[in-house]
Amino acid sequence: MGATQLFFACSQYAAATVTAAIRAGRFGTRADHRRILVVTDRADLPETSTAPDMMAGFAALAAEFDDIRSWNDFVRPYHPAEWFPREQDTALWQRALRTTWDLGTDDLEIACESIQGRPSQTVARIFADSPIHVYADGLMSYGPTRSRLDPTVAARIQRLIHVDLVPGLRPLLLTEHGVPAEMVATDVFTALLRELAERAGDAGPRPATRSALLLGQYLSSIGILTADEEQALELRMLRGAVRLGHRHVLFKPHPSAPLERSRALEEEARHLGVGFGVLTEPVLAEVLFHNMRPALVVGAFSTALLTASRLFGLPVARTGTDLLLERLSPYQNSNRIPVTLADALLPDLDDAGSVASWSLDQALETRRDLADLISAVGFVMQPETHPGLRPRAHEYLARHLDDDTRRYFQGKRLARLGLPGGTPARFGFVPRTPTVRRVARGVRSVRRIVSRGG
Numbered sequence: 267m268g269a270t271q272l273f274f275a276c277s278q279y280a281a282a283t284v285t286a287a288i289r290a291g292r293f294g295t296r297a298d299h300r301r302i303l304v305v306t307d308r309a310d311l312p313e314t315s316t317a318p319d320m321m322a323g324f325a326a327l328a329a330e331f332d333d334i335r336s337w338n339d340f341v342r343p344y345h346p347a348e349w350f351p352r353e354q355d356t357a358l359w360q361r362a363l364r365t366t367w368d369l370g371t372d373d374l375e376i377a378c379e380s381i382q383g384r385p386s387q388t389v390a391r392i393f394a395d396s397p398i399h400v401y402a403d404g405l406m407s408y409g410p411t412r413s414r415l416d417p418t419v420a421a422r423i424q425r426l427i428h429v430d431l432v433p434g435l436r437p438l439l440l441t442e443h444g445v446p447a448e449m450v451a452t453d454v455f456t457a458l459l460r461e462l463a464e465r466a467g468d469a470g471p472r473p474a475t476r477s478a479l480l481l482g483q484y485l486s487s488i489g490i491l492t493a494d495e496e497q498a499l500e501l502r503m504l505r506g507a508v509r510l511g512h513r514h515v516l517f518k519p520h521p522s523a524p525l526e527r528s529r530a531l532e533e534e535a536r537h538l539g540v541g542f543g544v545l546t547e548p549v550l551a552e553v554l555f556h557n558m559r560p561a562l563v564v565g566a567f568s569t570a571l572l573t574a575s576r577l578f579g580l581p582v583a584r585t586g587t588d589l590l591l592e593r594l595s596p597y598q599n600s601n602r603i604p605v606t607l608a609d610a611l612l613p614d615l616d617d618a619g620s621v622a623s624w625s626l627d628q629a630l631e632t633r634r635d636l637a638d639l640i641s642a643v644g645f646v647m648q649p650e651t652h653p654g655l656r657p658r659a660h661e662y663l664a665r666h667l668d669d670d671t672r673r674y675f676q677g678k679r680l681a682r683l684g685l686p687g688g689t690p691a692r693f694g695f696v697p698r699t700p701t702v703r704r705v706a707r708g709v710r711s712v713r714r715i716v717s718r719g720g
Contacts, residue, residue: 269373270300274337274389276308278318278327278550279569280379280403282462285327286455287401287427292448293377301330302367306337306385308347310487315521316548323466323553326458335367337385346385351392359392379403381423381440382413390419400440402428404569407437408640409603410648415443429455431572432607433630435637438644442651456577463556466549477541477558478512480504481551481565482527484520490593490601497527499586501534503564504542506585506615512561514541518551555580564615566590567601567608575612575626582624584608585615591673598647606643606674610636638662643674649683663687 271293275281281303287293288301309315318324319334328334340363341349351359364370377399378386390398400423407428420443428437430449437447480503486493500517507515517531528544535542545554551570554560555578563574566586574580587609594602611629613620630636642662645655663686667675677689 269375270302270369271375271377272302272304272389272393273331274304274306274376274378274386275318276306276379276385277403278321278324278462279552280401281305281318281324281327282458282550282552283379283403283429283450283455284377284401284427285330286429286458287377287450288330289458290450290454292427292450293375293399296330299375300332300372302333302335303328303331304335304337306346308345309522312338312345320548322547322549323462323464326462326465333367340366341385348384350384350388353391356392356394360394363392375399377401377427381415381419382411387419390422391416394418396422397424398422399424400426400445402426402437402439405431405567405572405604405607406600407439408432408435408607409600410438410644410651411440411442412598412600412648414651431569431576432611432636433576433626435640438603438640438652452577459550459552459573459577460556462550463553466553466557475514476561477514477516477543478507478510478562478564479551479554479558479560480507480515480517480531481563481568481570482517482519482523483566483568484523485566485590487520487522488601490590490599493524493527495589497530499566499589500527500531502585503615504531504534505538506583507562507564508538508540510562510583510615510618510621512540514543516543516545516558516560518545518554521548552578562621565608567605569604571608571612572626581621582612583615583621584612588673597676597679602647603640603643606640607636609673610639635662635666639666639671639674646675646679646683646685660685 273284275284305318307315307317317336337346374393374396376389376393376396378389379401380386381390381400407426423440423443423445426437426440426445426447427450428447430452480500482500485491486496491499504515515535517528519528532542552573555574560580563571563580563582565571565584567584567590571582571584575582587605590605591609594605610633613624615621638658639662641655642659645652645659667687672687675687677687681688
């Protein structure tokens with residue numbers, strides 16, 4: 267048998283992604299490798315949450331692996347998102363892992379997600395001689411690497427494996443290190459998700475009538491919104507779905523979100539006179555897509571909005587992206603690309619006509635500049651990492667920056683980078699109101715008259 271392959275996954279969606287890659291032949295044949303799936307629960311309190319291997323439908327994924335291990339069990343009592351060994355101790359920890367997981371002296375390959383974070387960085391350091399395969403479990407792969415990687419880690423990354431969630435768009439992640447991107451066939455991934463949903467059986471409700479499904483993301487936990495603002499956003503989702511005529515709404519909260527938020531939605535639904543339910547069963551959104559066939563899926567910028575449309579053919583709508591584009595801080599925040607993609611592609615919940623007529627193919631046809639927009643945003647996010655994108659960003663801003671696209675950029679940041687549309691720092695405080703624009707146009711007119719001598 268060849269090398270032992272260690273697959274690290276922090277969510278069931280991530281485990282499904284890498285399992286689909288295995289089924290698509292991206293990791294060789296079963297006969298040539300021993301495969302171990304290492305699951306991690308990175309919830310604030312893992313003891314009170316459901317680990318990926320404990321969620322309904324996991325048997326559909328487990329069949330591809332020879333063994334299942336828990337990273338939480340290995341690092342306990344430390345939290346998996348925090349523990350990191352001292353450099354001088356990594357060889358000791360490798361020996362401990364080889365003993366605990368019965369790895370012997372096998373050559374090892376590592377497949378992991380989010381290489382900038384833990385536990386992926388931790389594992390890459392412990393197994394310092396092993397090749398690394400990174401797989402993308404969402405929309406962030408279309409954006410730049412959020413932080414500089416240790417050269418000894420970056421040099422071992424063989425490829426980025428991703429699902430084709432936005433046709434025609436290539437991931438920017440890790441391209442600064444020359445890492446090639448490989449796609450998992452969409453039909454393979456979709457088939458696996460459907461099998462997972464069928465294995466999940468009765469997990470999640472099967473309402474008599476098709477319901478609108480609201481996706482919570484718990485944005486206050488990562489400091490993008492306050493708790494009150496996030497609750498207001500979820501209420502906005504509910505009211506928008508009701509305005510579109512939906513008489514029954516289901517809410518899938520983030521597993522870590524407090525119960526009070528669901529109660530506020532329940533009270534508002536009662537006030538609006540519509541049926542309402544909260545989905546507390548720990549299942550993938552894609553399980554609900556398959557088993558429930560929602561009449562509409564509503565969210566902010568969740569990857570699940572794209573899987574609902576792209577893989578399950580469901581109607582979708584986004585809301586709150588205007589506020590999120592303003593609030594993301596710093597500009598380099600890695601959520602910026604997912605928010606930009608949702609805002610640029612998906613229909614606005616408040617635009618009934620757009621929601622009714624929208625399709626992903628049509629949206630991509632309308633936004634032919636999408637790849638250039640994402641390249642421009644990616645460069646402005648990480649100009650030192652991607653200096654080669656400057657000409658493309660400059661051209662995009664010079665040709666397309668207007669009232670519609672300006673929300674994707676910050677004027678002062680553009681000015682610092684010497685790009686079109688930059689706002690000089692001393693004028694950065696001036697609000698862009700109709701009055702200010704009218705005065706500015708008047709000043710420019712006077713200047714033109716004076717320059718002509720008239």
